[in-house]
């Protein structure tokens with residue numbers, strides 16, 4: 001017997017959690033993704049006003065180039081709408097509209113702009129405040145760095161090192177230590193660049209140069225320790241880079257757009273087909289400190305979207321192979337336990353073996369299924385996984 005009666009209803013769970021989070025999202029029933037974060041600044045618009053920018057981006061929120069645009073829009077507090085493009089099945093109209101067929105793209109007025117660098121520069125030209133240095137000489141350097149960022153090859157060097165092989169057929173006989181050496185040369189260039197101006201950023205103040213570099217550097221910081229045993233964070237070779245990471249992480253806009261390291265590692269495993277090194281599973285190495293607002297956001301997202309989450313677990317986790325009745329009700333029970341735990345720390349379970357099996361499968365699936373920032377912010381995803389770990393540990 002499930003003791004669901006003793007648990008709060010989804011409506012109550014949502015009400016309590018929502019009162020305690022400022023995170024903003026929409027539900028998208030029967031669509032993918034089933035929920036999505038929205039611009040933090042839509043409430044700045046009058047009721048009849050349309051957001052000045054429409055952003056076309058990937059459904060999964062994995063795209064590092066789209067991340068650049070979102071970062072800039074949140075920094076500048078510009079309200080925007082989003083149209084999701086399924087990269088596995090791009091709509092014909094999108095391919096006709098964007099010559100490269102790639103995301104991101106934006107619509108500003110009647111103008112369509114694509115290529116993340118060009119989009120950032122267009123936003124810079126059309127909106128206030130500026131994300132470029134005021135000093136004319138420094139501005140020139142910043143613009144040159146933005147132009148050169150992609151050609152410098154940091155991204156290619158990092159991913160070649162990560163996978164131990166080249167993207168180009170000509171570089172067949174390169175050893176893994178050579179890939180490391182090339183990558184380290186690129187990181188040394190970053191160190192020199194960061195040392196050029198006072199303060200932790202690439203320029204004297206936070207700028208578009210930081211936005212250009214942040215998606216790749218943050219991915220390498222999360223992925224290289226797990227897939228290559230190579231640390232960027234805490235590595236004495238890169239003191240300026242470490243100060244830069246700390247400064248970026250202090251920025252509220254970054255907290256909204258960033259992904260957590262477990263999501264980054266799960267995405268890399270999926271996209272590159274790599275496996276973590278033997279001594280480096282995809283998990284947090286210690287119990288993370290979780291704040292009330294992180295737990296409340298996680299509980300609110302779970303409560304608001306529980307129907308789609310349960311349907312997804314039933315469809316994709318393999319749970320239907322368990323011979324039991326009331327699978328859906330049992331999943332619902334365990335998810336409400338999770339929401340209760342996130343809200344008030346209460347732990348409960350059932351004694352029925354098949355219900356325990358369903359709970360364990362549902363929670364284990366959900367732990368790796370949650371994807372930040374698509375489903376919730378990185379901070380909330382950390383709280384969500386930590387709650388799931390605590391609940392799984394209580395089942396047996």
Ligand SMILES: N[C@@H](CCC(=O)N[C@@H](CS)C(=O)NCC(=O)O)C(=O)O
Pocket residue numbers: 058062063064065087101102103104114115116117
């Ligand atoms: N240089 C482009 C790169 C954009 C890009 O590679 N986007 C990827 C997603 S991360 C894409 O649209 N992939 C779909 C495809 O290759 O068909 C930019 O900076 O915007």
